[in-house]
Amino acid sequence: MVTASRPLRADAARNREKLLAAAAELFAERGLDVPLEHIARRAEVSIGTLYKHFPTRDDFVGAIFPERLAALDAIGEKALADPDPWHAFAGYLEDLYALQAEDRGLNDVLARDLPNAPEVVSACHRGAGHAGTLIERAVEAGVLRADYSIADLAALTRAMAQVIRDVPDGWRRFLSIYVEGLGARNS
Amino acid sequence: MVTASRPLRADAARNREKLLAAAAELFAERGLDVPLEHIARRAEVSIGTLYKHFPTRDDFVGAIFPERLAALDAIGEKALADPDPWHAFAGYLEDLYALQAEDRGLNDVLARDLPNAPEVVSACHRGAGHAGTLIERAVEAGVLRADYSIADLAALTRAMAQVIRDVPDGWRRFLSIYVEGLGARNS
DNA sequence: ACAGAATTCGAGGGCACCCTCGACTTAACC
DNA sequence: GGTTAAGTCGAGGGTGCCCTCGAATTCTGT
Numbered sequence: 001m002v003t004a005s006r007p008l009r010a011d012a013a014r015n016r017e018k019l020l021a022a023a024a025e026l027f028a029e030r031g032l033d034v035p036l037e038h039i040a041r042r043a044e045v046s047i048g049t050l051y052k053h054f055p056t057r058d059d060f061v062g063a064i065f066p067e068r069l070a071a072l073d074a075i076g077e078k079a080l081a082d083p084d085p086w087h088a089f090a091g092y093l094e095d096l097y098a099l100q101a102e103d104r105g106l107n108d109v110l111a112r113d114l115p116n117a118p119e120v121v122s123a124c125h126r127g128a129g130h131a132g133t134l135i136e137r138a139v140e141a142g143v144l145r146a147d148y149s150i151a152d153l154a155a156l157t158r159a160m161a162q163v164i165r166d167v168p169d170g171w172r173r174f175l176s177i178y179v180e181g182l183g184a185r186n187s
Numbered sequence: 188m189v190t191a192s193r194p195l196r197a198d199a200a201r202n203r204e205k206l207l208a209a210a211a212e213l214f215a216e217r218g219l220d221v222p223l224e225h226i227a228r229r230a231e232v233s234i235g236t237l238y239k240h241f242p243t244r245d246d247f248v249g250a251i252f253p254e255r256l257a258a259l260d261a262i263g264e265k266a267l268a269d270p271d272p273w274h275a276f277a278g279y280l281e282d283l284y285a286l287q288a289e290d291r292g293l294n295d296v297l298a299r300d301l302p303n304a305p306e307v308v309s310a311c312h313r314g315a316g317h318a319g320t321l322i323e324r325a326v327e328a329g330v331l332r333a334d335y336s337i338a339d340l341a342a343l344t345r346a347m348a349q350v351i352r353d354v355p356d357g358w359r360r361f362l363s364i365y366v367e368g369l370g371a372r373n374s
Numbered sequence: 375a376c377a378g379a380a381t382t383c384g385a386g387g388g389c390a391c392c393c394t395c396g397a398c399t400t401a402a403c404c
Numbered sequence: 405g406g407t408t409a410a411g412t413c414g415a416g417g418g419t420g421c422c423c424t425c426g427a428a429t430t431c432t433g434t
Binding site: 006008009011012015045046047048049052 | 409410411412413414
Binding site for chain 1: 298329330331332335338342346347349350357360361364365366368370
């Protein structure tokens with residue numbers, strides 16, 4: 001049901017783009033909670049116009065993040081292509097959080113009780129699928145603790161979101177401890 | 188410089204107590220950000236009265252949390268009394284986060300860039316002192332990874348705060364993974 | 375009981391954000 | 405160029421929270 005209504009008028013299309021660009025910038029810089037008024041201001045467009053194009057914050061989210069979430073698919077597939085189950089899984093974590101650390105908005109999207117934009121929800125499910133497979137593989141290979149589950153990864157993701165917010169450069173360190181554990185190195 | 192000014196008038200003292208009780212409840216239930224108006228309402232006192240007694244949110248924090256933070260000292264000392272350096276450290280973590288999980292407000296206090304109440308700050312420093320000693324001991328005994336530092340524990344604490352907020356019952360699981368690492372059990 | 379000081383009250387001003395709506399402007403098509 | 409639907413604008417109303425201040429009340433000591 002893609003209502004392909006009239007094409008947008010030229011000025012309207014232009015404004016739409018300006019809004020999208022402004023929103024993308026501000027989401028990335030400041031997170032998902034930037035006031036819509038700021039977006040309008042940065043786009044040099046009135047608040048009324050903003051609401052005309054994107055009646056809801058989620059409309060912005062739905063318009064902006066699918067593209068970013070493609071990157072998530074990409075790292076999922078990259079990892080699935082890796083024949084070493086442990087390396088695949090560990091690499092996936094690195095890539096995932098690197099992605100999150102780059103974009104405050106994405107960090108919010110992945111941490112939060114999901115935004116309502118359906119495109120985003122399905123992308124997250126796809127991501128969870130990849131991750132689930134990576135976990136299974138690693139468990140079966142006997143290199144990942146047998147009780148590890150996707151729920152653990154969800155918890156980790158939210159925890160990482162917090163770490164990234166607090167200490168944008170400290171997440172690798174935190175992650176490596178999580179992966180290796182606290183015990184003195186015995187390898 | 189304890190200005191021991193006039194003792195409070197009877198009704199004033201009563202209101203002060205009601206405010207404190209209300210604030211303690213609401214902080215614990217809803218976290219540090221409850222609207223001050225809610226506190227006033229629950230205390231059955233007007234907003235003006237609230238401001239008379241506690242001009243600042245930090246005045247509440249400073250009045251309420253030192254008591255709770257005593258528990259922090261307690262678990263620190265309990266752990267220091269444990270002769271097994273690993274058991275002491277691991278037990279400290281358990282106790283610490285159990286404490287945090289019980290009280291949303293405390294969770295906020297420990298996670299947040301410190302509230303400004305000086306009493307609270309010093310209690311945190313004391314806590315950090317205990318923790319530092321526990322870490323050193325465990326490292327020297329060769330049971331804790333040699334590069335572990337108080338900064339790592341601070342990061343963990345914020346991460347745990349997030350986990351506790353998201354899944355109040357999931358924190359033990361998350362912590363045990365952090366402690367043991369992801370590798371298949373090889374013990 | 376009464377004066378006077380201490381305390382209480384809550385309306386109200388400020389701010390930041392949300393969202394709407396009718397008057398105005400402009401692109402698009404003839 | 406003129407018509408008109410589409411788009412833009414921004415003042416303004418709503419909400420929730422912060423904080424203040426003068427009038428009204430209530431304790432306390434004599």
